[in-house]
Amino acid sequence: MTREEALFKYTLRLGDNALILSQRLSEWCSYGPILEEDLAMTNFALDLIGRAQAFLGYAAQLEGIGNTEDTLAFRRSERQYYNNQIAELPNGDFGHTMVRQLFISSFEQLLFSQLRNSKDETIAAVAAKTLKEVKYHASHAGDWVIRLGDGTDESSRRVQQAVNAIWPYTAEQFEMDEVDSLLVAEGIAVDLQSLYADWKNHIAAVFAEAKIAMPGECYMQTGSRQGIHTEHLGHLLSEMQYLQRAYPDAKW
Amino acid sequence: MGNDQSTMVAPDELLARFDARTAAGDAIEAKDWMPDAYRKHLVRQMSQHAHSEVIGMQPEGNWVTRAPSLRAKQILLAKIQDEGGHGLYLYSAAETLGISRDEMIHQLHSGKAKYSNIFNYPTLNWADIGAIGWLVDGAAIVNQVSLQRTSYGPYSRAMVRICKEESFHQRQGYEIMTYMMRGTAEQREMAQDAMNRWWWPSLMMFGPHDGDSPHSADAFKWKIKRHTNDELRQKFIDKTVPQAELIGLKVPDADLKWNEEKQSYTYGKINWDEFHRVINGNGPCNKQRMEHHIKVHNDGAWVREAATAYKNKQNAQKTNLN
Numbered sequence: 001m002t003r004e005e006a007l008f009k010y011t012l013r014l015g016d017n018a019l020i021l022s023q024r025l026s027e028w029c030s031y032g033p034i035l036e037e038d039l040a041m042t043n044f045a046l047d048l049i050g051r052a053q054a055f056l057g058y059a060a061q062l063e064g065i066g067n068t069e070d071t072l073a074f075r076r077s078e079r080q081y082y083n084n085q086i087a088e089l090p091n092g093d094f095g096h097t098m099v100r101q102l103f104i105s106s107f108e109q110l111l112f113s114q115l116r117n118s119k120d121e122t123i124a125a126v127a128a129k130t131l132k133e134v135k136y137h138a139s140h141a142g143d144w145v146i147r148l149g150d151g152t153d154e155s156s157r158r159v160q161q162a163v164n165a166i167w168p169y170t171a172e173q174f175e176m177d178e179v180d181s182l183l184v185a186e187g188i189a190v191d192l193q194s195l196y197a198d199w200k201n202h203i204a205a206v207f208a209e210a211k212i213a214m215p216g217e218c219y220m221q222t223g224s225r226q227g228i229h230t231e232h233l234g235h236l237l238s239e240m241q242y243l244q245r246a247y248p249d250a251k252w
Numbered sequence: 253m254g255n256d257q258s259t260m261v262a263p264d265e266l267l268a269r270f271d272a273r274t275a276a277g278d279a280i281e282a283k284d285w286m287p288d289a290y291r292k293h294l295v296r297q298m299s300q301h302a303h304s305e306v307i308g309m310q311p312e313g314n315w316v317t318r319a320p321s322l323r324a325k326q327i328l329l330a331k332i333q334d335e336g337g338h339g340l341y342l343y344s345a346a347e348t349l350g351i352s353r354d355e356m357i358h359q360l361h362s363g364k365a366k367y368s369n370i371f372n373y374p375t376l377n378w379a380d381i382g383a384i385g386w387l388v389d390g391a392a393i394v395n396q397v398s399l400q401r402t403s404y405g406p407y408s409r410a411m412v413r414i415c416k417e418e419s420f421h422q423r424q425g426y427e428i429m430t431y432m433m434r435g436t437a438e439q440r441e442m443a444q445d446a447m448n449r450w451w452w453p454s455l456m457m458f459g460p461h462d463g464d465s466p467h468s469a470d471a472f473k474w475k476i477k478r479h480t481n482d483e484l485r486q487k488f489i490d491k492t493v494p495q496a497e498l499i500g501l502k503v504p505d506a507d508l509k510w511n512e513e514k515q516s517y518t519y520g521k522i523n524w525d526e527f528h529r530v531i532n533g534n535g536p537c538n539k540q541r542m543e544h545h546i547k548v549h550n551d552g553a554w555v556r557e558a559a560t561a562y563k564n565k566q567n568a569q570k571t572n573l574n
Contacts, residue, residue: 019322026325029313029332030544033552035306035343039336042329049326056322070321094555150565151558158554243320243378250436252320252378 006182007120008062009082010189012072013179014123015055016083019073020233021104022048023240024091033094040140041097047133054126074244078234079227086169088233092162095155098144099162105138106202107173110195119187142206149210156211163207164215171220174199179225274474279405282348290474294404295349296365297476299356302342304368305335307541311375312384320378327424328381334417341413345406361546368392369527370457372535379432379439379446385425387447387454387492393418394488395458403475426495433499440500447496448504455519456527458485464524490516 025045032038056069086104091097112134115127148155174192176184183189207214223229243252261269266285273280280286312332319325343353359365370388375381396418399411432443459465459481471477496503507520530538 023317026316026329029316029329030309031548033548033555035336035340037555038309039333039340042333042336046326046329046333049322049329053322053326070323073322074320094552147562148555148558151562152554154554155558155561239317242318247436247438250320250439252324252431252435 001178001182003182003186004062006179007188008059009179010183011055011059011062011123013082015052015059015069015072016081017087017104018048018055019052020081020083020236021087022046022052023236024087024089025097027091028097037094044101044133044137044140047130047137051126051130051133054122054129058122058126070244074241078229078237081229081233081237082224082227084169084172085221085224085230085233086166086173088230088236089166089169090232092165093158094144095148095158096162096166098141098148099159100166101137101141102145102206103166103170103203104173105134105141107170107195107199108134109138110198111190111192114190114195118189123188145206145212146210149207149212159210160212163212167215168218168221171196172222172224175222175225177225271473274403277475278403279408280403281405289470290476291349293471293474293476294407295346295351298342298346298349298407299351299359299365300367302339302346302356303360303365304371305339305342307367307371307545308335308384308388309339310541310544311371311373311537312381314375315378315381318378319381324428331385331421331424334421338410338414338417341410345410348406357549361542361549366531367541368457369530369535370453371541372530372538373449373453374536376449377442377446379429379442380450382425382428382432382443383446383450385421385423386429386495387425387450388457389418389421389425390492391454391457391488393422394484394491398477398479398484401475401478429501430499433501444501447501451504452523452526453530455485455489455522458482458488460524460527486516489519493517 022045025041025048028038028041028045030038032041052073053069056072060067060069060072084104086100089096089100091100109131112127112131116124116131118124118127145159148159150156174196176192180189180192184191204214206212221230243250267287270280270284270286270290280290309332312328312335316325316328316332319328343356346356347353356365360367370391375384393415396411396415400408400415402408402411429443429446432439462468462480462482465481468477468480493503493508505520507518509518510516511518529535533539
């Protein structure tokens with residue numbers, strides 16, 4: 001694998017994570033439990049679309065075969081997507097969405113905090129902008145997990161269920177493959193494994209305040225680095241890509 | 253809600269002063285004395301306006317997950333977010349009149365409060381998103397520009413702020429239509445189809461002809477309303493028809509003609525039977541929109557209860573510490 005190929009795949013992964021989570025969050029539009037949260041979730045979705053545009057646009061440029069951010073987003077199939085599976089998990093109830101957001105945004109806060117110093121200038125610039133956003137996402141989601149965890153019996157039960165259900169999808173975020181190793185050596189990427197302890201400490205602190213039990217050792221789902229996904233991604237893509245696929249000659 | 257003055261002055265005198273102030277074009281503020289009928293009229297109008305912004309998120313939200321490009325998705329989401337924000341802003345403005353948001357939502361669910369009839373129509377293809385921005389927001393702007401000078405201060409200020417964002421919405425809607433009219437035959441067909449379905453309901457947004465409009469007399473006297481339904485409708489038509497022609501869209505009105513003498517368009521007969529049928533609950537989406545809002549509200553109850561319970565626990569803890 002050349003440095004260019006690795007950089008393309010790395011950027012694509014960053015873009016896919018943003019794109020797929022933004023699609024999920026945008027599904028909340030008009031479904032929020034209060035208007036303020038409806039707006040907050042679509043606001044996060046907007047941040048993530050902006051990030052997806054930046055990374056997918058850069059990936060298209062690196063690839064250099066005439067793709068654009070839009071063809072990368074709307075014309076690839078399931079097996080060509082490299083987002084972590086956690087991003088594509090269905091929204092579930094509001095508690096599920098906040099738990100998923102906490103797991104992802106807390107990871108991203110650590111990730112982008114280091115990527116600010118990437119030797120790749122584009123990645124460093126996008127990371128600097130993104131960091132401000134994900135800090136807010138992480139704290140907003142953390143606040144809700146605490147509120148719901150320490151709210152009523154029902155909300156506590158729902159959040160604990162969400163934590164147990166989503167937990168097996170958390171470790172994949174920290175998986176390293178050849179792409180990562182090559183780019184870590186170049187000073188472009190981040191050693192994801194090195195972020196895990198800080199991430200888990202942060203989650204443990206939130207859970208303690210939320211009176212939520214940390215799940216025990218369990219099997220951790222994996223596959224997205226090879227383009228293997230949950231069954232949910234195909235449905236998400238068929239909805240998202242509908243117009244582009246149905247009218248391939250049209251420009252929107 | 254009256255101030256100290258109101259306890260000392262006779263009701264007739266208060267009303268006379270109020271009438272004089274509105275006649276002189278003064279802004280009425282939340283703490284000012286106002287007749288019950290004025291307050292009721294405003295609560296009805298402002299809560300309807302707020303509900304419209306919120307219910308309007310449904311037909312537009314219907315295309316968020318299927319928007320055909322990242323940019324289109326971004327613009328649509330931002331627009332819907334603006335609408336939701338307008339809803340919040342208007343709920344707060346209405347709360348200055350002594351009604352809570354919960355109460356307003358309850359009135360929406362019970363059918364006592366209405367929302368704009370236009371959102372009882374479905375969004376069936378992507379061009380509908382263009383048509384909503386261009387025609388529906390276009391019609392709303394004409395109405396809202398006029399409301400910027402409405403006599404109730406909080407409402408008037410809300411309108412000033414909202415109008416700025418709505419003009420951006422209208423431009424993005426027109427941009428979608430323009431792109432589609434420049435596109436493939438299928439895209440042009442979608443655009444014309446959307447035009448055909450949204451044109452007449454957009455004209456109905458201004459309400460019945462002036463002779464048939466309830467609620468109007470007091471609204472004019474108190475300067476809540478400053479232009480008649482027909483004046484505003486005419487303004488919208490005169491502004492919009494040339495925009496349609498410019499991009500090759502046909503206005504679905506065989507009787508539409510330019511009147512050189514009046515320097516405006518004459519237009520065909522509006523189907524008021526349809527208007528009343530939809531207002532009375534038998535539009536394509538009335539039940540769907542209301543069931544959606546009620547279901548989401550009920551499904552979210554556990555979240556709101558948890559937030560309240562958590563807040564109470566925190567407050568209790570603070571009290572114990574003190």
